Amino acid sequence: MGRPAAFLFTSVVVVAASTALLPHVVWSFASVVPPICSCRSPLPSSPRRFLPRLQYTVSDYLNNLHNIDDDDTFDKVLIDSDAFDKQHTGDNDIITPMSWGGGNRISKNMYRVALPSTLLQELRNYANKMGITDFYRSLVIDGPPYNPGQEKSVSFQEQNWMVHRPKSHWKSNMHWLSPADETAHDDYLTILSAGGFDKVLESIGAYFNLNGLSAYHLSFIGVSQCERGFIHTDVNDSGVMAFNLIIPLMLVDGESPELEILSDDETMTRFYQYEYNVASMIGDDALHATASCDYMSKGEMRICATVYVGDITTTNVRNLLMSLTQAYPPVGNAKHLLDRAGDHWSKTDVSKRLPVPVHN
Helix, strand or coil, X not given: CCCCCCCECCCCCCCCCCCCCCCCCCCCCCCCCCCCECCXXXXXXXXXXXXXXXXXXXXXXXXXXXXXCHHHXXXXXXXXXXXXXXXXXXXXXXXXXXXXXXXXXXXXXXXXXXXXXXXXXXXXXXHHHHCHHHHHHHHHCCCCCCCXXXXXXXXXXXXXXXXXXXXXXXXXXXXXXXXXXXXXXHHHHHHHHHCCXXXXXXXXXXXXXXXXXXXXXXXEEEECEECCCCCECCECCCCCCEEXXXXXXXXXXXXXXXXXXXXXXXXXXXXXXXECCEEEEECECCCEEECCEECHHHCCCEEEEEEEEECCCCCCHHHHHCCCCCCCCCCCCHHHHHHCCCCCEECCXXXXXXXXXXXX
16 A cells, blocks of 8 residues: 555566465566566655556466565565564564565565464454444445445444545555544554554564554455556655555465565566465555455455555655655644654653554
């Protein structure tokens, strides 16, 4: 998610993977991207945007399997979701860079992050209790979805939220759903707290040697059909101090990998399959897209939570504001973010934590 950045592909051919052939790996059909004409300057009111490009279907991919070599396979480092419950676990056991073919990091700011085993259930229960799961079912399975580009204020359990469907160039029925004010945002934070997300923040802060962290932008995303991916970035020029964590809550069995990743030099793509209890963490200028999918015939959908975390400073705050897509935090309000800098983890203050749930 996030306001996308943009370039012009003269021609690109990408392929989707089949999980029946190799679960939880990333494939690509590389070395087919000609030189590109970059249009990298930021737009006045948003970060860089990328235009759509041609993409292979799953059947095209299967017909070209002979073009895949060992250098295209994802370096699947096993992640222990119970690592947080063990003593003396290092941050390198929690966070691992995404790489292919024995260490080739085509996108230097893409990571996998182990999650506490309690977080998945807490977020699922919250989405069910609030009515968010049923709401997505009404949009992307039973229909009709919102019109492309449409957004609307909605209420869940007397809390204010905003739902937004990206514009038509996203070529999907994905909808973004986010808290619309501080009350709903803080309630979401308590669920992250209950699921053990404080430990994730601590690991991120230590791994990147940050001073403080705030979970400043939260959402759920749901989709059942995507014709082709739209390459974009979620965070730009934060100084490697801000990230978007995509946390899978509901996946469709037996389907192709869900995340398409473009290399930093924009010459090749790879595909990554989401995993329960593991977040995909997307940092500065990491180019990616929702991979092609169609769950409609199964009557199923994919739902993820997304959590933007950052070490917010006067240097990067304006760039962080440019990535916001929803009503909260307030668009363009740098003071609002700076006032909340380091609220949820601090290198020097152990009292900085996510708000604790209030039990009636």
